[in-house]
Structure formats: C-alpha cells, structure tokens
Amino acid sequence: xxxxxxxxxxxxxxxxxxxxxxxxxxxxxxxxxxxxxxxxxxxxxxxxxxxxxxxxxxxxxxxxxxxxxxxxxxxxxxxxxxxxxxxxxxxxxxxxxxxxxxxxxxxxxxxxxxxxxxxxxxxxxxxxxxxxxxxxxxxxxxxxxxxxxxxxxxxxxxxxxxxxxxxxxxxxxxxxxxxxxxxxxxxxxxxxxxxxxxxxxxxxxxxxxxxxxxxxxxxxxxxxxxxxxxxxxxxxxxxxxxxxxxxxxxxxxxxxxxxxxxxxxxxxxxxxxxxxxxxxxxxxxxxxxxxxxxxxxxxxxxxxxxxxxxxxxxxxxxxxxxxxxxxxxxxxxxxxxxxxxxxxxxxxxxxxxxxxxxxxxxxxxxxxxxxxxxxxxxxxxxxxxxxxxxxxxxxxxx
Numbered sequence: 001x002x003x004x005x006x007x008x009x010x011x012x013x014x015x016x017x018x019x020x021x022x023x024x025x026x027x028x029x030x031x032x033x034x035x036x037x038x039x040x041x042x043x044x045x046x047x048x049x050x051x052x053x054x055x056x057x058x059x060x061x062x063x064x065x066x067x068x069x070x071x072x073x074x075x076x077x078x079x080x081x082x083x084x085x086x087x088x089x090x091x092x093x094x095x096x097x098x099x100x101x102x103x104x105x106x107x108x109x110x111x112x113x114x115x116x117x118x119x120x121x122x123x124x125x126x127x128x129x130x131x132x133x134x135x136x137x138x139x140x141x142x143x144x145x146x147x148x149x150x151x152x153x154x155x156x157x158x159x160x161x162x163x164x165x166x167x168x169x170x171x172x173x174x175x176x177x178x179x180x181x182x183x184x185x186x187x188x189x190x191x192x193x194x195x196x197x198x199x200x201x202x203x204x205x206x207x208x209x210x211x212x213x214x215x216x217x218x219x220x221x222x223x224x225x226x227x228x229x230x231x232x233x234x235x236x237x238x239x240x241x242x243x244x245x246x247x248x249x250x251x252x253x254x255x256x257x258x259x260x261x262x263x264x265x266x267x268x269x270x271x272x273x274x275x276x277x278x279x280x281x282x283x284x285x286x287x288x289x290x291x292x293x294x295x296x297x298x299x300x301x302x303x304x305x306x307x308x309x310x311x312x313x314x315x316x317x318x319x320x321x322x323x324x325x326x327x328x329x330x331x332x333x334x335x336x337x338x339x340x341x342x343x344x345x346x347x348x349x350x351x352x353x354x355x356x357x358x359x360x361x362x363x364x365x366x367x368x369x370x371x372x373x374x375x376x377x378x379x380x381x382x383x384x385x386x387x388x389x390x391x392x393x394x395x396x397x398x
Contacts, residue, residue: 007050007298009047011047015042016058023071024074025070027074028074031074032148033211046143049178049258050258051260052261055366056364056366058078068385068386075385080183082366084187085371086372087182088182088185089342094232094234095181095185095344102287106167119163123140124136130216131152131208131212139153143175144178151187151203154201155223156222158191159223159227165191166188173285181343181344192228197234202223203222240371244361244362246362247335251331251332251333251334252337253327253328254266254276255279255337256276257338257350258280260338261302262305262339265339266337266362272312274315274331275316277317277319277336278306278319279319279324279349281346281349282294282298314331321352322353324336337362338350340364341361373388
C-alpha cells in the first residue's frame with residue numbers, strides 16, 4: 001500500500017482523526033519503523049507544510065485526547081518543524097549559503113563526469129544499495145519518505161556515496177510534498193555534522209534491518225564511519241524579524257502562497273480583501289526541474305481553499321510574483337496582505353515583488369510564541385513545550 005495525499009483540508013482532518021488514537025504510546029513505541037504504507041506515522045506533514053491544517057489544530061486535537069506526557073513524542077515531532085523554522089528565521093544566511101552551495105555543486109556536476117554519473121545514479125535509484133534505491137524511487141514517485149528513512153538516505157548519500165550534501169538536500173526539495181526550507185536544509189546539515197558541530201548521523205545496517213523489519217539489510221555496503229564534512233559553520237544569531245500588524249481600514253488584496261493556505265486567522269480579524277492572488281513560488285525550490293506532483297498538489301490545495309472561502313476572498317487570480325504590484329494596483333489596493341513567509345523560496349520571491357504598494361506579512365500567534373525559543377539546540381527548545389501548549393487556547397499543560 002502506498003501513502004497518498006489528497007490536497008484538501010477535509011482529507012487532512014480525516015487523516016488527523018484517523019491517526020489521533022495512535023498519537024500516544026503507539027507513536028512513542030512504533031514511530032521509527034519504516035514499513036509499507038507507513039502505518040505508524042501520521043502522514044500529516046504535507047498538509048502542515050501548506051497549512052491546510054495547522055500545527056495548533058493538531059496539538060489541540062492530540063491534547064484533547066491524551067496528556068502531554070502520554071503524547072510527548074508526537075507533540076515534540078510537531079514542534080521540530082516549528083523549531084527549525086524559528087532557528088532559520090534568526091540565521092537567514094544559512095539559507096542563502098545553502099543556495100549558493102547547490103549552485104556551486106551543480107557547476108561541478110557539469111564539469112566532472114564522474115560526479116555527474118554518481119549523482120545521476122543516486123537520483124535514479126541505481127546505486128546497487130537496495131534500501132537506498134528503494135527510497136529514491138519511493139520519493140520520486142510519491143513525494144514522501146518516512147522520517148527515519150530520510151536520515152538513513154542522507155547518511156548514505158553523504159558518507160557511503162560521498163556525494164555533496166547540498167545536492168542531496170536539493171534532490172529532496174525537488175520531490176518532497178512536505179519540503180520545507182528550514183527542516184530540509186538544517187536536517188541535511190545535521191546529518192553532515194555541520195548543524196551541531198562535529199555531530200554526524202551514521203546509517204547502520206543493524207538499525208536499518210531492525211526498523212524495516214528485515215525488509216532491508218545492506219550488509220557490508222555502508223560506510224563504517226561518518227567524519228563531518230567541510231562546510232560553513234552556524235552564523236551568529238540575529239534578532240527575530242518583526243512581523244507586520246493587520247490594518248483592515250484600507251483597500252487590501254490578499255496573497256496566498258504555499259506557506260499558509262488557511263487565511264481564516266486574518267479574515268476573522270476583519271480582513272476583507274477586494275481581491276486575492278494565488279502566487280505559485282515552487283520554482284524557487286531549486287535551479288533544476290521540480291517534480292510534477294508539487295505544482296499539482298499546490299494547484300489542488302489552492303482550489304480547495306478558494307472554494308471554501310470564495311465568499312470572503314473577492315476576485316481570485318493566479319499571479320506570478322513579479323506581477324503582484326501591477327495586479328494590486330489594478331484593484332485599487334493600498335497594500336497587500338499575506339500570512340508571514342518564513343525564510344525560504346517563497347519569501348525570496350515575495351521580497352523581490354517590491355514597489356509602491358507595500359506587502360504586510362502577518363504572523364500567527366503560534367509562531368510568535370514559539371520561534372523566539374529557537375535560540376540554540378532542540379533540547380533546550382523542548383523545555384519550553386509545556387509552556388507553549390499551555391498558551392494555546394483551550395489547552396492545559398499536563
């Protein structure tokens with residue numbers, strides 16, 4: 001059975017409802033098993049990435065059923081994505097250096113035939129390492145990989161195949177439906193020993209065999225050690241960028257992007273746009289071609305949100321980022337409003353759409369509360385989780 005993703009909020013809510021009974025001790029004990037159909041993980045990440053369903057909603061549902069202590073591992077997994085985003089917000093140069101690194105390695109691919117052959121074999125799943133090749137094909141065909149498999153894959157890519165980590169991160173981001181600039185970039189840096197200085201992740205045959213229930217046992221095929229690769233260190237932390245306030249008193253247009261397709265938190269505060277722009281930015285994921293399932297997911301997801309909110313969005317158009325200024329002017333707007341775009345390709349695209357009409361980026365209270373704690377490692381951040389869930393309306397920390 002293959003895990004599939006219908007790009008609608010209804011599908012996201014159904015998936016959450018079906019998995020909810022397993023978010024407690026089942027998840028804690030079984031989450032690391034990479035099995036066909038992925039029965040022991042929620043599969044919510046593509047919906048959360050696009051915020052067809054929000055982290056806050058997932059936490060509310062989980063803690064409405066289990067105590068914080070019982071569902072601790074699942075709740076921490078929700079907060080990992082939050083933590084990575086906050087961490088990168090305060091160190092945006094890591095994203096720009098990663099982009100430069102990808103381009104530099106692609107330049108090498110064009111000039112070094114050996115590297116090109118090895119890179120192409122890895123991307124096509126033709127390395128001869130059965131588990132790695134399976135995961136490469138699963139990723140390209142479904143847009144998804146189990147989190148444990150992502151770690152094994154990245155480790156084999158870097159330490160066994162000895163390919164540049166930037167090209168591996170780029171391979172993921174070109175195919176993952178839940179591809180996120182922060183989680184993907186920083187996760188690959190962590191495996192490579194760059195995110196936490198000197199700490200690498202080594203894929204081991206025994207671990208793969210155990211958590212795939214012997215589906216795979218790459219005996220004598222994997223690297224026996226994982227020395228950190230060369231790369232730029234973590235920069236100094238900068239202050240968290242300020243978000244904008246919502247002004248509902250002037251003519252406004254709404255901008256929808258793949259970072260947040262649940263505009264209700266702004267509409268319910270009085271936003272009444274004269275028109276709405278759906279802005280595809282996924283081409284900014286990579287200098288290379290993006291997998292077809294990524295724009296298809298975005299198109300269906302935006303159709304879903306505009307259908308659900310049709311009476312509150314005004315005229316809806318699909319607009320390229322570079323055309324936003326002229327489009328907003330044609331609707332007589334004084335400013336544009338969008339859900340806050342964190343560091344990544346969407347923020348890059350919107351940051352270039354400058355002109356006389358300002359773009360106001362509105363941050364959710366969930367992010368506003370959590371991101372300031374992403375100052376160091378996750379283990380320091382997770383100490384704040386009881387406080388953070390206690391701040392979410394309707395929840396009590398247990």
